[in-house]
Amino acid sequence: MHRRYRPLAQLPSLCALALSLTLALPHKALAQAAAAATTTQAGAASEPLSLQACIDRALQKNFGLAIQRFDAANSREALTIARADYDPALTLTTGKSVNQSDNPDTSLVGTRNDTFSARAGVTQKVATGATLSLTQSLNRRGTNNNFALLNPAYNADLSLSVSQPLLRGAGTRVNLAPIRRAEIGLEIASLNTTSRVLQVVRDTEAAYYALVYARESLKVRTQSLDLAQRLYDENTTRLRTGVVTDLDVLQAEVGVENARRSVLVAQQSVRDAEDRLLNLIGQFEFDQALGTVALPPTATFSPDFELSYALARKQQPEYRSAAEQIKQLQLDLATARRNRLPSLDLNVAGGYNTRDSTLGRTYNRLPDGDGYTWQIDLALRMPWGLRAEKARYNTALNNLRREETRLRQIEQNLALEVRSAVRAVETNLETVTISRKATELSARQYELERARFDAGLSTSRRVLEAQDDLETARVAELQSQVNLRTAMAELNRIDGTSLALYNIELPAN
Known part of the structure; x- marks a missing residue:
């Protein structure tokens, strides 16, 4: 899983190249430039700021990562919603009604009926697509009719019904597809979070290296200003003794001004680099001082395309996410294939019912009474030609084929990215050696x-x-040196090894 590194000594810092030149009496321009450089460096805290600390802060405070976590949370809720479709549903209805009939043609008082009804039930959907319903109802009817045999009269019934699709919508694969799809969606959201983490780590590494480069470049520019100032001071002194000409003094002064300009530009680059790093590792913390930074020790290795490509195919979130989306579309295709059939539902229901003058006697007679009911029926529905169903199936098939093609495209692009990243590491390994030699010669x-x-x-x-x-x-x-580390950071992002490199543990779904 991991590359075999051969630890080497840390590459020598360029800014550690010490020149044994001492400054003469400082010129006013030199003092101003040095003061400005000192002010810039003073803005940074004296405590060292490691790359690991920056990555830890970025994972806690980065806005993009925080936004991505909301998408992951919504995916978990979507899974809960899909599973809730199989939770039992309780129902309860009650009501009271009064009915009195007017009899204008007779001397009899109008008949009055008072009715109270209550019905309770539970409904459960099962994985085969069937719906089970168990209901219990009670009716109480009172009347002012003296000829009524039971007053009040209680009616109670208990019934069980089952409705099972036989063609369209039948089977566990079709009915559990929404849950399985939501589970895959949660995995995709997790992969998207991983992808965002890898990108944040890579961006933080690049921003950290850029700050190192900016600060060290400022030191180089400042030392160049020191050298230019010394040359100017020496030429001014030699001019009085006639050793050099006015042209030499003028050329040296031009060198001082050019060096001052370089220092000012370098100071701006330092401030910009600090802001870019703070933007990744904090929230509105641009006034916070950043500690001293330095290029971390690096280890060299022989980049291996086959190894990196195998790791990328196994761990690269975008590639894995596309593979998971194909699984979702396969579920959609299976559902669409099943739904090309007509609807044929089997409905079965049966129950007991009783009627008596008291509530207790009514319920006691319920299982042993003579009242019962049952029914069974088949319901068929078939749209003419099933054109819409066939079109939905073709759409699902096209979506699956499109995503399979996109996966192949991602696989090819991934190979290209790995090849480019490996080549960049190889090139920069050679460049570091050449640049070090060029510095010595210069x-x-x-x-x-x-x-x-x-x-x-x-x-x-x-x-x-x-x-x-x-x-x-x-x-x-x-x-x-910065380019080498940035190239290695990009390769680690592509093949997903940044997580292990910086001890990053992602939360489980």
């Missing part, structure tokens, strides 16, 4: 050019050019 070039200038064999312009080359090389090496 540092030697600068030192030699500076020595030639001190000996009067070079010009300020050539020293500034060598200084620019050194700065570019140092920034490029830093960028190569």
Whole structure:
């Protein structure tokens, strides 16, 4: 499941390249730039801020992940709704009525009937599609008719009825399909949450590395400003002794101003990088100071496409989600195939009924009395041609085939993503080595050019050019280290290994 890493020493930090040059008396412009750089760095807390801590905060506070959790919660409720269709349903109805007939043609007083009725029942749906109903009813009838044999008269009955589809809507697969579909929907929601977690982890890694790059780049720009300022101060001193010309002083001053501009731009990049990271790991916490950050130790490995692709097919949420959606559409197709049949329902009902003058005697006679009723019937309904049913089946079949094709497309795109991610890691592994060598050579070039200038064999312009080359090389090496880690983060997102790498445990459904 996991790659076999061969731990190496941490790649050397570019900003740890120390130059043994000391500054002369600071120029006013240098003091202002240094103060600005110090202010930027002071905004960060002195406590270290690890990548693991940032990821933990992002998983707790990221807005996108919080929104995704609501979708997962709704999927759980949808499953409860589907299962509730098989919960027994209780019914209770009561009523009272009075009826008095007017007899204008006779001297008799109109007949008055008082009736009270109550009915209670329970209905249960079962997996075969049948509906079972058990009902109990009671009627009390009182009258002012002196010829009534029972006054009041109580009627009670107990009945059981069953309605079972025989064609359309029959069978456990069709009737349990909504529950199974909701279960798959919950799994899809969980996979979507996993996908969002992987994306948040990858984005947090990228934002963290970008902040490291921005801060370290600011240090490089500040050191370049220091070198440019020293050259300017030395040329100013040499101008008084006639060793250099006004052009050398002017070139050195241009170098100072260009370095100051680079520092200002780098300071803005640091603030922007801090905001982007805070946007991922917090909620409206842009004024919070971020601690010191550093590129975490990395381990090298030989990227393996076959291994990464196998992991991606097994763990990549989008691919697994598409496979689960196919299962849902297979259920829809099975239901649509069954529903192409006509409706044929078998209805069976039977029960007992009694009638007596008291409530107690009525209920006592209920199971032993002579009153009973039963019925059985078949109900057939078949729309002419079943055109709508056939069209629904064809639609379900087309949806299934479409999703199967989309799964193949996702599989191909996944292979492309893995190939690209593996290639990016391989390229950046080589780039780190090349960039480190380029930095070493640029540092030697600068030192030699500076020595030639001190000996009067070079010009300020050539020293500034060598200084620019050194700065570019140092920034490029830093960028190569960041690119390597970002490429590894993307590969870990694709094959799903970020969860194990950062000890992330997702809640069960």
